[in-house]
Amino acid sequence: MKMKSLEEIDLNLIWHPCSQMKDYETLPPIVVDHGQGVWLCDIYGKKYLDVVSSWWCNLLGHCNPEINAAIKNQLDEVEHVIFANFTHKPIIELAEQLIKIVPNRIKKFHFNDNGSAAIECALKMCFQYFLQIGKPKKKYFMCLTDGYHGETIGALSVGALDLYTELYRPLMIKTFPIESPDCYRCPFQKNRENCQCECITCAEKIFEEHADETAAIILEPLLQGSAGMKIYPPLYLKKIRELCDKYDVLMIADEIATGFGRTGKMFACDHAEISPDVMCISKGLTGGYMPMSATCVSQKIYDAFYDDYSSGKAFMHSHTYAGNPLGAAAALAVQKILREKNIIQTAQENSIWLTEELNSTLGNHKNVGEIRHLNLIHAIELVEDKKNKKPFDSKKRFGYQIYKNALKKGLILRPLGDVLYFNPPLIINRDELKFAIDVTTSSINEILD
């Protein structure tokens, strides 16, 4: 009898995330054997450049020796411990490191185990905050269209990407969506370099109408990742901060994808020199090693929950793996590397080079509508017609075909629709970036010609 391959056993038993499983009939899962730096190697010895940081979380390379060592050391101390009434050295040290780098309103860290949970926490905290300060009418949320904040029902409710949300609409909480900045197809005919964020008028209108029933606005600062790496200017954040202060609305910054140097500064909010009231972090926090997140809040919010037990004001929210010591050890190693190795600076220099290279290679391509970038994050939006920015028919799945083509050549692109993007580990070097550019270019040309 023929032995079953690992791929066959996998497909027999496993339901993969964010996938139409039928697609796996023609593209079976790639069985990863090991990783090293920006490379993943499958069981047949084939190498792949992980230019998407394994879903945007790997910050400093796979099997980074320092992070590996930190986790191994912690493993021999304690692997996990209940986080109510108990604590441990790595998480205390981590909080001490984080407080040095977060925006200035942030004073307390509520640890959880994944990004969506951090968002749920943020929403519940803001809702409960207004209840407990005697403003129970302020109970809904504003969000940006095209936003993405995770997959649980609360997080989905404040997300506004139909691909993920539309089906579940009947289950969701009420929100006031604000038309998000769209700098490639700006309705005001401006561009990122010369605009004054005229589109803030959309937000102003919603604030005027609904601020008295709104607890918080949630947004992804500078980068709407899942929307297709849509990038908008820091000025927009400044203006949102002003609206929040004017109308007594809390500002939740979802820095899950943008935190820890991805945008060229420690946090995306730093570009606008503003501080949110609540900041959610995850992905890069542990370098993409361990599931960990934090909902980081201002003193004002924390204080509204602080009282005698009998007041019933405590935040009764927990996840079993909250504050996991192995995650904390990984996160501490990440912070140490970021402090000592000039990682963010080097990535920034490489990103300038990358912008030039990509523009000279693909800038004039007939189907490249825009190449937009934020530090190493570079997105290539493919369109049918460059002049009127007309997208391709999504049923043709050009992005997916280019993805499959690039995989054969050893590059993991995994585009968002017809937006191809690089969001590599910050330690990627120019040779590796050049490889990514070359494979992307040939993969596009072979599919679109």
Ligand SMILES: *Cc1c(COP(=O)(O)O)cnc(C)c1O
């Ligand atoms: C990934 C992501 C989330 C959700 O985090 P999970 O750990 O996948 O639940 C939320 N917001 C943003 C901006 C993200 O990129």
